[in-house]
Amino acid sequence: MDYKAKTVAGLLAATCVFSIIALILSVVNVKDVFLPPSTKYGLVFDAGSTHTALYIYRWPADKENGTGIVSQVEACTAPGEGISSYADNPAEAGASLKPCLDKAMKIIPAEQQRDTPTYLGATAGMRLLREQNSTKAEQVFAEVSKAIGKYPVDFRGAQILTGNEEGSFGWITINYLLETLVKYSFAEKWEHPRDTEVLGALDLGGASTQITFQPGVTTEDNSTSTFFRLYGSNYSLYTHSYLCYGQTQALKMLLADLHKGNSSSQEISHPCYPMGYQENVTMSALYNSPCVRAPSTPSPAQVLTVIGTGDPAACSTAIRKLFNFTCGANRTCGFNGVYQPPVRGQFFAFAGFYYTFHFLNLTSQQSFSDVNSTIQTFCNKSWAEVTQKQLQLHHTQWLVMVHQRTSSQKNANMNDPD
């Protein structure tokens, strides 16, 4: 696969959370195919914490064993950041959706637009905004609903997904795409693949991260269990979403921790940034999230200077402090005392995991030792060697590594052929 194709695949991977509808078979140009009258369209806005995307789907009206086989027609990335970033200017959240809605109207035949079910699902960015200021979250939702409502579609509503929904939908998406749930056979029929194990899902978002898998034991904590019947088979899953442990929010927690370690200083020495790197950040920008607790004497306008020290070992130590590995009353846990049954089978990591590993050329099932040595080499580069574009990934890679190891537990076989 060339670089462009991999980028497109990555963008698709990042949208996995809305997969009940996003069951992708192939990407086709709708103008080139004959559409029987029974073909239906659907629109799904994936309102992520860092960006919003619109997916256009179509499917034959009949179902396979009670579940639809759906194809993605088109994907459109909305300009700007995620809708939660418009908390102080909610009308802009609505406006940001228009270019993609216009595109959808050009694809869906006019006579079918009013029958096109349209949903907007928001993830942890909006969960955090709701926690911080429910009125602002409602205003953002009112504006996006108003914007969608102006188009001649069957708008079924905007909602914030629960962490369990986000985790489960990601699990369904990857297993659908990997054909472990249903497969098109040589007999030209959709069949349940025999002797094929489903894969666990690891989803690293911007504001939260999810782990979902089919455990080998009964789940002890009902709040982490979920049940699906798909294509005639039953699936009992374990799922948990760690709010604040997505890349953006975890890095905020890390920076706040480093600041608190020496709060009298206006400088923050950051071991995860390369030597020679420097940036200014205001206190209000650093402490603007429920994931970080603001100091008792806040001074929002104060400017802090972040200075990279390029120290991978210290970076790893600082990141580990964000995780509490004590299980408490639970016999087995992921981290922060959250119950997690022993992991089972292979895992598939996507979204933020994919972007980072793709950047480091580590998406060909390299061994853990290769992954570690590549990361070590990259972490030891100076700022002069790291371009601005690379920086975003540079300061997330440690998080990815630690998180991958902890949430999937050390014996998971994810992408590790050894």
Ligand SMILES: O=c1ccn([C@@H]2O[C@H](COP(=O)(O)OP(=O)(O)O)[C@@H](O)[C@H]2O)c(=O)[nH]1
């Ligand atoms: O082209 C992209 C798109 C997304 N991401 C990262 O992928 C993660 C998932 O983004 P999303 O907005 O979907 O976050 P969520 O809503 O799942 O928290 C975030 O850390 C993004 O920074 C990325 O690195 N490159």
